[in-house]
Amino acid sequence: MNPLAGRYEKQGDAGEYRPPKTYSTTDSSPERRVTPIRRVLMVGAPWHHMGQRSGMTPLVAALSARFDLVRTAPSRLDKLTVLLRRALQKLRDKVTGKSRKLSWSPFYDLQKWTVETCAIRKLKSEQFDAVVFESIEDYFQQFAAIRERFPGLRVIGISHQPPGWWRLFAPDSQGRLDAFDEVICLSRHAQTYLTDAVGHPNVHRLPHGVDSEFFCDSATVPPLPGFNVLFCGKWLRDFEALERTVSKALSTHPDWVFHLVVPAGARNIEQHFRLARFDNVQWYSGVSDEDLRDLYIKCQVLYLPLLDATANNAILEAMACGLPILTNGVGGIADYLSDDTAQYIKGDWMEGAVEQLAWCQSNPAALAAQAKAARQKVENELDWRIVAARFADVIGGADPRESVEGTHQ
Structure with missing residues:
Protein backbone atom coordinates (compact mmCIF):
# COMPACT_ATOMS: atom_id res chain seq x y z
CA MET A 1 0.00 0.00 0.00
CA ASN A 2 1.28 3.47 -0.89
CA PRO A 3 1.89 5.29 2.45
CA LEU A 4 1.28 8.63 0.77
CA ALA A 5 -1.96 7.75 -0.94
CA GLY A 6 -4.19 9.13 1.80
CA ARG A 7 -2.85 12.64 1.31
CA TYR A 8 -3.93 12.97 -2.29
CA GLU A 9 -6.96 12.49 -4.44
CA LYS A 10 -6.40 9.64 -6.87
CA GLN A 11 -7.30 10.47 -10.45
CA GLY A 12 -7.06 8.56 -13.69
CA ASP A 13 -6.06 5.06 -14.64
CA ALA A 14 -2.37 5.91 -14.32
CA GLY A 15 -2.77 6.05 -10.57
CA GLU A 16 -1.02 9.38 -10.07
CA TYR A 17 -1.89 11.35 -6.98
CA ARG A 18 -2.63 15.03 -7.21
CA PRO A 19 -4.25 17.63 -5.00
CA PRO A 20 -7.73 18.67 -6.14
CA LYS A 21 -6.69 22.32 -6.57
CA THR A 22 -7.11 24.98 -9.25
CA TYR A 23 -4.23 27.42 -9.57
CA SER A 24 -4.57 31.03 -10.57
CA THR A 25 -2.77 34.32 -10.21
CA THR A 26 -4.23 37.70 -9.37
CA ASP A 27 -2.67 40.91 -10.66
CA SER A 28 -2.47 44.18 -8.76
CA SER A 29 -5.05 46.06 -10.82
CA PRO A 30 -8.19 47.45 -9.16
CA GLU A 31 -10.29 44.82 -10.94
CA ARG A 32 -8.16 42.02 -9.39
CA ARG A 33 -8.32 39.97 -12.59
CA VAL A 34 -7.76 36.26 -11.96
CA THR A 35 -5.62 34.38 -14.50
CA PRO A 36 -5.68 30.58 -14.16
CA ILE A 37 -2.31 28.82 -14.42
CA ARG A 38 -2.83 25.86 -16.70
CA ARG A 39 0.05 25.61 -19.16
CA VAL A 40 3.62 25.75 -17.81
CA LEU A 41 6.97 25.72 -19.62
CA MET A 42 9.87 24.17 -17.69
CA VAL A 43 13.27 25.49 -18.80
CA GLY A 44 15.83 22.79 -18.12
CA ALA A 45 17.20 19.38 -19.03
CA PRO A 46 18.22 16.26 -17.12
CA TRP A 47 21.63 16.60 -15.45
CA HIS A 48 24.08 14.55 -17.53
CA HIS A 49 25.65 12.96 -14.43
CA MET A 50 22.31 11.95 -12.88
CA GLY A 51 19.73 9.35 -13.77
CA GLN A 52 16.01 9.87 -14.27
CA ARG A 53 15.28 9.34 -10.57
CA SER A 54 17.60 12.05 -9.24
CA GLY A 55 17.82 15.81 -9.58
CA MET A 56 14.90 17.84 -10.91
CA THR A 57 13.48 15.28 -13.35
CA PRO A 58 11.18 13.68 -10.71
CA LEU A 59 9.83 17.15 -9.89
CA VAL A 60 9.00 17.73 -13.55
CA ALA A 61 7.14 14.42 -13.60
CA ALA A 62 5.23 15.27 -10.42
CA LEU A 63 4.25 18.73 -11.68
CA SER A 64 2.99 17.16 -14.91
CA ALA A 65 0.15 15.69 -12.85
CA ARG A 66 -0.93 19.22 -11.87
CA PHE A 67 -0.34 21.33 -14.97
CA ASP A 68 -0.26 21.02 -18.73
CA LEU A 69 3.50 21.01 -18.58
CA VAL A 70 6.08 21.22 -21.37
CA ARG A 71 9.83 20.78 -20.81
CA THR A 72 12.33 22.30 -23.20
CA ALA A 73 13.63 19.95 -25.89
CA PRO A 74 15.96 21.91 -28.21
CA SER A 75 15.52 21.39 -31.93
CA ARG A 76 18.21 21.31 -34.59
CA LEU A 77 17.23 24.89 -35.43
CA ASP A 78 17.89 25.96 -31.81
CA LYS A 79 21.32 24.38 -31.91
CA LEU A 80 22.21 25.99 -35.25
CA THR A 81 20.95 29.36 -34.00
CA VAL A 82 23.24 29.25 -30.98
CA LEU A 83 26.24 28.14 -33.03
CA LEU A 84 25.67 30.99 -35.47
CA ARG A 85 25.25 33.58 -32.71
CA ARG A 86 28.37 32.34 -30.97
CA ALA A 87 30.35 32.56 -34.22
CA LEU A 88 29.17 36.15 -34.68
CA GLN A 89 30.15 36.94 -31.09
CA LYS A 90 33.66 35.60 -31.65
CA LEU A 91 33.96 37.58 -34.88
CA ARG A 92 32.87 40.76 -33.10
CA ASP A 93 35.30 40.08 -30.26
CA LYS A 94 38.11 39.64 -32.78
CA VAL A 95 37.25 42.91 -34.53
CA THR A 96 36.89 44.93 -31.33
CA GLY A 97 39.73 43.23 -29.46
CA LYS A 98 37.43 42.63 -26.52
CA SER A 99 36.36 39.22 -25.25
CA ARG A 100 32.87 38.94 -23.83
CA LYS A 101 31.75 36.16 -21.51
CA LEU A 102 28.74 34.05 -22.42
CA SER A 103 27.00 34.85 -19.16
CA TRP A 104 27.24 36.14 -15.63
CA SER A 105 27.18 32.48 -14.52
CA PRO A 106 30.10 30.08 -15.13
CA PHE A 107 27.57 27.26 -15.51
CA TYR A 108 26.04 28.81 -18.63
CA ASP A 109 27.61 27.15 -21.68
CA LEU A 110 26.50 26.48 -25.26
CA GLN A 111 24.27 23.60 -24.17
CA LYS A 112 22.52 25.78 -21.56
CA TRP A 113 22.26 28.62 -24.10
CA THR A 114 20.57 26.19 -26.50
CA VAL A 115 18.04 25.18 -23.83
CA GLU A 116 17.21 28.83 -23.12
CA THR A 117 16.97 29.56 -26.86
CA CYS A 118 14.46 26.75 -27.16
CA ALA A 119 12.47 28.21 -24.27
CA ILE A 120 12.36 31.70 -25.81
CA ARG A 121 11.29 30.29 -29.18
CA LYS A 122 8.44 28.36 -27.57
CA LEU A 123 7.32 31.38 -25.51
CA LYS A 124 7.13 33.44 -28.71
CA SER A 125 5.25 30.82 -30.71
CA GLU A 126 3.00 29.15 -28.12
CA GLN A 127 0.73 30.22 -25.28
CA PHE A 128 1.96 29.60 -21.73
CA ASP A 129 0.62 30.89 -18.43
CA ALA A 130 3.90 30.42 -16.56
CA VAL A 131 7.55 29.59 -17.17
CA VAL A 132 9.81 27.94 -14.60
CA PHE A 133 13.60 28.08 -14.88
CA GLU A 134 14.68 24.81 -13.24
CA SER A 135 18.06 26.32 -12.33
CA ILE A 136 18.65 30.06 -12.40
CA GLU A 137 22.40 29.52 -12.23
CA ASP A 138 22.35 27.29 -15.34
CA TYR A 139 19.68 28.52 -17.74
CA PHE A 140 19.01 32.22 -17.11
CA GLN A 141 20.79 34.75 -19.32
CA GLN A 142 19.02 35.87 -22.53
CA PHE A 143 15.51 36.02 -21.12
CA ALA A 144 16.23 38.95 -18.79
CA ALA A 145 16.51 41.37 -21.73
CA ILE A 146 13.15 40.39 -23.22
CA ARG A 147 11.10 39.82 -20.07
CA GLU A 148 8.90 42.84 -20.80
CA ARG A 149 7.67 41.26 -24.04
CA PHE A 150 5.63 38.80 -21.96
CA PRO A 151 3.58 41.00 -19.59
CA GLY A 152 1.00 38.34 -18.75
CA LEU A 153 3.49 35.54 -18.18
CA ARG A 154 4.25 34.35 -14.66
CA VAL A 155 8.01 33.76 -14.29
CA ILE A 156 9.49 31.57 -11.56
CA GLY A 157 13.14 30.64 -11.02
CA ILE A 158 14.71 27.96 -8.82
CA SER A 159 18.11 28.71 -7.28
CA HIS A 160 20.27 25.74 -6.29
CA GLN A 161 23.53 27.31 -5.16
CA PRO A 162 24.56 28.50 -1.66
CA PRO A 163 25.49 32.10 -0.81
CA GLY A 164 29.19 31.33 -1.24
CA TRP A 165 28.64 30.55 -4.92
CA TRP A 166 26.94 33.90 -5.45
CA ARG A 167 29.72 35.74 -3.64
CA LEU A 168 32.36 34.08 -5.83
CA PHE A 169 30.70 34.29 -9.23
CA ALA A 170 28.02 37.00 -9.02
CA PRO A 171 29.03 39.40 -6.24
CA ASP A 172 27.20 42.39 -7.79
CA SER A 173 23.79 40.80 -8.12
CA GLN A 174 21.41 43.46 -6.82
CA GLY A 175 18.48 43.37 -9.22
CA ARG A 176 19.82 40.42 -11.23
CA LEU A 177 16.68 38.40 -10.52
CA ASP A 178 14.18 41.18 -11.20
CA ALA A 179 12.81 39.28 -14.21
CA PHE A 180 11.31 36.70 -11.84
CA ASP A 181 7.96 37.10 -10.12
CA GLU A 182 8.96 34.44 -7.60
CA VAL A 183 12.27 32.82 -6.68
CA ILE A 184 12.45 29.41 -5.01
CA CYS A 185 15.52 28.32 -3.05
CA LEU A 186 16.32 25.17 -1.10
CA SER A 187 17.71 26.30 2.26
CA ARG A 188 17.34 28.97 4.94
CA HIS A 189 20.73 30.59 4.37
CA ALA A 190 20.09 30.80 0.63
CA GLN A 191 16.73 32.45 1.27
CA THR A 192 18.34 35.06 3.50
CA TYR A 193 21.06 35.84 0.97
CA LEU A 194 18.77 36.10 -2.06
CA THR A 195 16.42 38.34 -0.09
CA ASP A 196 18.99 40.62 1.52
CA ALA A 197 22.01 40.64 -0.80
CA VAL A 198 20.36 40.03 -4.17
CA GLY A 199 17.28 42.00 -3.19
CA HIS A 200 14.41 39.91 -4.47
CA PRO A 201 11.17 40.51 -2.54
CA ASN A 202 9.56 37.10 -3.12
CA VAL A 203 11.99 34.33 -2.18
CA HIS A 204 10.37 31.07 -1.09
CA ARG A 205 12.27 28.40 0.79
CA LEU A 206 11.02 24.98 -0.31
CA PRO A 207 12.75 21.67 0.33
CA HIS A 208 14.34 19.57 -2.37
CA GLY A 209 12.54 16.26 -2.70
CA VAL A 210 13.37 12.63 -3.37
CA ASP A 211 11.57 9.77 -5.13
CA SER A 212 10.90 7.66 -2.04
CA GLU A 213 9.03 4.97 -3.95
CA PHE A 214 12.16 4.21 -5.96
CA PHE A 215 14.80 5.01 -3.35
CA CYS A 216 13.81 2.66 -0.56
CA ASP A 217 15.21 -0.29 1.34
CA SER A 218 14.74 -3.74 -0.11
CA ALA A 219 14.95 -7.14 1.56
CA THR A 220 15.95 -8.64 -1.81
CA VAL A 221 19.26 -6.71 -1.87
CA PRO A 222 21.63 -8.23 0.71
CA PRO A 223 24.19 -5.99 2.44
CA LEU A 224 27.83 -6.28 1.51
CA PRO A 225 29.95 -8.24 4.02
CA GLY A 226 32.19 -6.29 6.37
CA PHE A 227 32.09 -2.53 6.83
CA LEU A 382 10.47 15.20 1.51
CA ASP A 383 8.81 12.84 -0.94
CA TRP A 384 8.56 14.58 -4.31
CA ARG A 385 4.77 14.21 -4.41
CA ILE A 386 4.49 16.20 -1.19
CA VAL A 387 7.15 18.74 -2.17
CA ALA A 388 5.74 19.14 -5.69
CA ALA A 389 2.45 20.34 -4.23
CA ARG A 390 4.33 23.21 -2.56
CA PHE A 391 6.15 24.05 -5.78
CA ALA A 392 2.81 24.01 -7.58
CA ASP A 393 1.41 26.47 -5.05
CA VAL A 394 4.18 28.97 -5.81
CA ILE A 395 3.91 28.44 -9.56
CA GLY A 396 0.17 28.92 -9.31
CA GLY A 397 0.34 32.06 -7.22
CA ALA A 398 -0.36 30.94 -3.67
CA ASP A 399 0.09 33.46 -0.87
CA PRO A 400 3.90 33.75 -0.42
CA ARG A 401 3.48 33.75 3.36
CA GLU A 402 1.70 30.40 3.19
CA SER A 403 4.46 28.98 1.02
CA VAL A 404 7.16 30.05 3.50
CA GLU A 405 5.22 28.77 6.50
CA GLY A 406 4.54 25.50 4.74
CA THR A 407 8.16 24.73 3.94
CA HIS A 408 10.28 22.13 5.67
CA GLN A 409 11.11 23.23 9.18
Missing part, protein backbone atom coordinates in the same frame (compact mmCIF):
# COMPACT_ATOMS: atom_id res chain seq x y z
CA ASN A 228 31.40 -0.58 3.63
CA VAL A 229 31.45 3.21 3.43
CA LEU A 230 29.71 4.98 0.55
CA PHE A 231 30.61 8.40 -0.88
CA CYS A 232 28.64 10.01 -3.75
CA GLY A 233 29.01 13.04 -5.97
CA LYS A 234 31.45 15.74 -7.01
CA TRP A 235 29.95 19.21 -6.53
CA LEU A 236 31.00 20.94 -3.29
CA ARG A 237 32.38 17.66 -1.89
CA ASP A 238 35.37 18.01 0.41
CA PHE A 239 37.75 15.60 -1.30
CA GLU A 240 40.64 16.71 0.88
CA ALA A 241 38.72 15.62 3.99
CA LEU A 242 37.72 12.38 2.25
CA GLU A 243 41.32 11.57 1.28
CA ARG A 244 42.63 12.30 4.77
CA THR A 245 39.90 10.15 6.32
CA VAL A 246 40.48 7.21 3.98
CA SER A 247 44.26 7.39 4.46
CA LYS A 248 43.94 7.32 8.25
CA ALA A 249 41.12 4.78 8.32
CA LEU A 250 42.85 2.19 6.15
CA SER A 251 46.00 2.44 8.27
CA THR A 252 44.03 1.40 11.37
CA HIS A 253 41.10 -0.52 9.79
CA PRO A 254 42.52 -2.21 6.68
CA ASP A 255 39.39 -4.31 6.23
CA TRP A 256 37.10 -1.32 5.59
CA VAL A 257 36.02 -0.71 2.00
CA PHE A 258 35.22 2.73 0.58
CA HIS A 259 32.88 2.93 -2.42
CA LEU A 260 33.23 6.22 -4.32
CA VAL A 261 30.59 7.21 -6.88
CA VAL A 262 32.35 10.03 -8.75
CA PRO A 263 31.90 10.83 -12.47
CA ALA A 264 34.97 9.69 -14.40
CA GLY A 265 35.31 13.08 -16.07
CA ALA A 266 35.50 14.80 -12.68
CA ARG A 267 38.39 12.74 -11.30
CA ASN A 268 40.99 15.38 -11.97
CA ILE A 269 42.35 16.73 -8.70
CA GLU A 270 45.25 15.70 -6.49
CA GLN A 271 43.07 14.00 -3.89
CA HIS A 272 41.58 11.65 -6.48
CA PHE A 273 45.02 10.35 -7.39
CA ARG A 274 45.88 9.92 -3.73
CA LEU A 275 42.66 7.97 -3.14
CA ALA A 276 43.36 5.77 -6.17
CA ARG A 277 46.47 4.37 -4.46
CA PHE A 278 44.37 2.25 -2.10
CA ASP A 279 43.16 -1.23 -3.02
CA ASN A 280 40.19 -0.86 -0.66
CA VAL A 281 38.81 2.13 -2.56
CA GLN A 282 36.37 1.13 -5.30
CA TRP A 283 35.31 3.60 -7.99
CA TYR A 284 31.96 3.87 -9.80
CA SER A 285 30.84 6.07 -12.69
CA GLY A 286 27.88 6.06 -15.03
CA VAL A 287 25.90 3.78 -12.73
CA SER A 288 22.23 3.18 -13.44
CA ASP A 289 19.49 4.39 -11.11
CA GLU A 290 19.02 0.82 -9.94
CA ASP A 291 22.71 0.21 -9.28
CA LEU A 292 22.98 3.48 -7.35
CA ARG A 293 19.99 2.53 -5.22
CA ASP A 294 21.52 -0.88 -4.56
CA LEU A 295 24.73 0.75 -3.34
CA TYR A 296 22.73 2.80 -0.84
CA ILE A 297 21.16 -0.43 0.38
CA LYS A 298 24.30 -2.58 0.39
CA CYS A 299 26.64 -0.25 2.27
CA GLN A 300 26.66 0.35 6.03
CA VAL A 301 27.04 4.16 6.10
CA LEU A 302 27.14 7.20 3.81
CA TYR A 303 30.20 9.33 4.58
CA LEU A 304 29.81 12.73 2.91
CA PRO A 305 32.17 15.57 3.89
CA LEU A 306 30.94 18.78 2.25
CA LEU A 307 32.37 22.23 1.54
CA ASP A 308 28.92 23.82 1.33
CA ALA A 309 25.38 22.92 0.34
CA THR A 310 21.79 23.98 -0.01
CA ALA A 311 20.15 20.59 -0.53
CA ASN A 312 22.03 17.42 -1.42
CA ASN A 313 20.71 14.57 -3.57
CA ALA A 314 23.00 11.92 -2.05
CA ILE A 315 21.84 12.73 1.47
CA LEU A 316 18.17 12.68 0.48
CA GLU A 317 18.56 9.39 -1.38
CA ALA A 318 20.44 7.81 1.53
CA MET A 319 17.69 8.97 3.91
CA ALA A 320 15.07 7.39 1.66
CA CYS A 321 16.98 4.10 1.45
CA GLY A 322 17.52 3.89 5.20
CA LEU A 323 21.30 4.25 4.93
CA PRO A 324 22.88 5.85 8.04
CA ILE A 325 24.64 9.16 7.35
CA LEU A 326 27.84 10.75 8.64
CA THR A 327 28.35 14.31 7.38
CA ASN A 328 29.02 17.88 8.49
CA GLY A 329 26.22 20.34 9.11
CA VAL A 330 27.42 22.99 6.67
CA GLY A 331 25.14 25.36 4.76
CA GLY A 332 21.61 24.08 4.34
CA ILE A 333 22.23 20.53 5.58
CA ALA A 334 20.67 21.35 8.94
CA ASP A 335 17.40 22.08 7.10
CA TYR A 336 17.25 18.39 6.16
CA LEU A 337 19.10 16.50 8.89
CA SER A 338 19.17 16.61 12.69
CA ASP A 339 20.81 14.69 15.50
CA ASP A 340 17.85 12.30 15.34
CA THR A 341 18.45 11.38 11.71
CA ALA A 342 22.23 11.52 11.17
CA GLN A 343 25.69 11.63 12.72
CA TYR A 344 27.64 14.88 12.48
CA ILE A 345 31.42 15.05 12.30
CA LYS A 346 32.97 16.19 15.56
CA GLY A 347 36.45 17.61 15.96
CA ASP A 348 39.29 17.14 13.47
CA TRP A 349 38.25 15.65 10.14
CA MET A 350 40.83 12.90 10.09
CA GLU A 351 40.77 11.79 13.74
CA GLY A 352 37.12 12.63 14.40
CA ALA A 353 35.76 11.06 11.24
CA VAL A 354 37.64 7.81 11.69
CA GLU A 355 36.54 7.55 15.32
CA GLN A 356 32.91 8.16 14.35
CA LEU A 357 33.08 5.65 11.53
CA ALA A 358 34.41 3.13 14.02
CA TRP A 359 31.53 4.04 16.34
CA CYS A 360 29.12 3.47 13.46
CA GLN A 361 30.57 0.03 12.89
CA SER A 362 30.16 -0.86 16.58
CA ASN A 363 26.66 0.57 17.07
CA PRO A 364 24.41 -0.74 14.30
CA ALA A 365 21.27 -0.56 16.46
CA ALA A 366 21.69 3.18 17.14
CA LEU A 367 22.36 3.79 13.47
CA ALA A 368 19.30 1.79 12.48
CA ALA A 369 17.13 3.98 14.71
CA GLN A 370 18.49 7.13 13.06
CA ALA A 371 18.00 5.65 9.61
CA LYS A 372 14.40 4.76 10.44
CA ALA A 373 13.75 8.32 11.63
CA ALA A 374 15.33 9.68 8.44
CA ARG A 375 13.12 7.48 6.28
CA GLN A 376 10.07 8.64 8.22
CA LYS A 377 11.07 12.25 7.63
CA VAL A 378 11.28 11.57 3.91
CA GLU A 379 7.81 10.00 3.85
CA ASN A 380 6.28 12.84 5.87
CA GLU A 381 8.02 15.85 4.34
